[in-house]
Amino acid sequence: MRIESGGGTEPGGAAPAPLLPPADPLAGQRVLVLISGSIAAVKLPLVVSALAARGAEVRCALTPSAERLVSPVALASLARRPCALDDDQWSHQAARPLHIELAEWADLVLLAPLSATTLGRWVHGLADGLVASTLLACEAPVLVAPAMNTAMWEAVPVRRNWQALQTFERVVPVAPAHGLLACDRRGEGRMAEPERLLLALESLALHGWRRDWAGRRLLVSTGPTREFLDPARCLTNPSTGRMGVLLAQAALQRGATVDVVHGPLTVDPVLLEGLRRHPVVTAAEMERQLVDLQPAADAIVMAAAVADHRRVEARLDKLPKQDLQPALSGGWEPVPDLLAGLVARRPAGQRILGFAAHSGDVLPQARAKFARKGCDLLFANPIDQPAAGFGSPFNQGWLLGPGERIEPIAPAPKLAVAHLLLDALAGLPLRPPAAAPPHRPAADGMHPAAADP
Ligand SMILES: Cc1cc2nc3c(=O)[nH]c(=O)nc-3n(C[C@H](O)[C@H](O)[C@H](O)COP(=O)(O)O)c2cc1C
Known part of the structure; x- marks a missing residue:
C-alpha cells in the first residue's frame, strides 16, 4: 500500500478523486x-x-x-x-x-x-x-x-x-x-x-512482517470527548475512535509500545486488547493524560475529536427543561487547543501527526490549519463523503507534510490508512530507537x- 500521489491535488479540491473502490486487504491472500x-x-x-x-x-x-x-x-x-x-x-x-x-x-x-x-x-x-x-x-x-x-x-x-x-x-x-x-x-x-x-x-x-517501530513509543489520542451542560446532557460528536484504535494496533504489530488516550469509544472492545489504555471523558482529562505521557513518546498521533466548547462552570444538578434555552446560548468557553499544546511542549525530535475533519472543500481548510498548528504532518479527512469519516470502515483524505507536501490518500479501509500514516511518520527523522530485542x-x-x- 502506498500513498497515491499525482492527480486531484489542485488547491480547493473537495476531496481526492476516488482512484479505486476500497478493496479488502485479505481478498486473494x-x-x-x-x-x-x-x-x-x-x-x-x-x-x-x-x-x-x-x-x-x-x-x-x-x-x-x-x-x-x-x-x-x-x-x-x-x-x-x-x-x-x-x-x-x-x-x-x-x-x-x-x-x-x-x-x-x-x-x-x-x-x-x-x-x-x-x-x-x-x-x-x-x-x-x-x-x-x-x-x-x-x-x-x-x-x-x-x-x-x-x-x-x-x-x-x-x-x-x-x-x-x-x-x-x-x-x-x-x-x-x-x-x-x-x-x-x-x-x-x-x-x-x-x-x-x-x-x-x-x-x-x-x-x-516489518518491525520498523520496534523500540519506539507512540502516543495516540482518539475518540470523542464530552463536555457536560449538567449531569444529564453533554456536548460531544459522533467519533467512534476506530481510526485511532486501528492506528494504535497497526503500530503495536510493527513493534511499537503504544499508549492510547481515548474518550468514550464505540468500537469492538476486542480491538483494544494489547494496548495501554488511558480512558478519559472531558478535554481537560485528555489534556492531563497527554501532558503526563508526552515526554516519553517518540511520536504522537492526535486523532481525538475534541469537543470545541465547555461550560465555564459545571452544574451538579439537572437543569429543568424550561431553563435549557438560556443555558445553551450562554456560559460556554472554548476548549484549549490540545494539538497546539502538544506542539508547544514537545521535546526535541518528537514528531506529531494531527488530524483534521472537515466538510466541503477540505484542502484549503487543511492548508490553513497546517500552517497554524506547527505539527509535522496533518491528515485532513472529509466527513461528508461516503468512504470516510465518523463510523465509516473506510477513510480517505489529504496528508500534508513538510516542504509543501500534499498527498491525496484514496479511499481505503481504515487499517490501510493507519499503515500509510505510520509509514509517513516513520519516514520523518525520529529519535534513534531505544535498544530493543529483535522481536518482542x-x-x-x-x-x-x-x-x-
Ligand atoms: C479438553 C482438552 C483441552 C485442552 N486444552 C489445552 C489448552 O488450552 N492448551 C494446551 O496447551 N493444551 C491443552 N490440552 C492438552 C493438549 O491437547 C495436549 O498437550 C496435546 O499433547 C497437544 O498436542 P498438539 O500440540 O500436538 O495439539 C487440552 C487437552 C484436552 C483433552
Missing part, C-alpha cells in the same frame, strides 16, 4: 490455518468462515489432538477446501511432501490456538507431525496465538519456550487476553478473540491467552 490441541480450537471455524467470506483462499491443517476438539469436516466445509491431517502426509497419491506443499503455498500463516506441546516442538526444532513439520518448512509470516490454562502458561518451560519464540524471524505474537478460561479460572491464557486475529492478519497482508510483543503480549472459547 492464501492463508494457511494451523490448529493445535487447545479447547480454544472451537473458535477457529469462525475465523476460517470470516476469511473465506472476505475472499481469502484458506487451507487448514490440524494436529491429532486438535482433530479431537474441532471438526475437520466443518473446517473443510467453511474453507471450501480439504482439511489436512497427519495421515495425509503419508498418502501415496501425493506428488510432493504435504508439509512442503502447504508451507510453500501460504502467503500468511495463522497458528491458533498454539498449545504448550506444539510450542515446545517448534522451539526445539522437532518435526513430528504435519503441523510441526510445516512450521519448520514455512518461510511466510506466522501469526501466533497461544492458549492454555494460566498455570500451564506460567510454567517455567513454557515461559522459556515462549521467550525463545520471540527471537524467531517472521513470528507475530498476538497478545492474549486475561479472561475466563474453560477450567473456570480467570487469568492469563485466553486466546485472542477471532476479530483480533482477523485484524492482525489484515495488518500482515497490508504491511508484511507489547506489554501484555508476553502473557498468552488460554483456553476458553
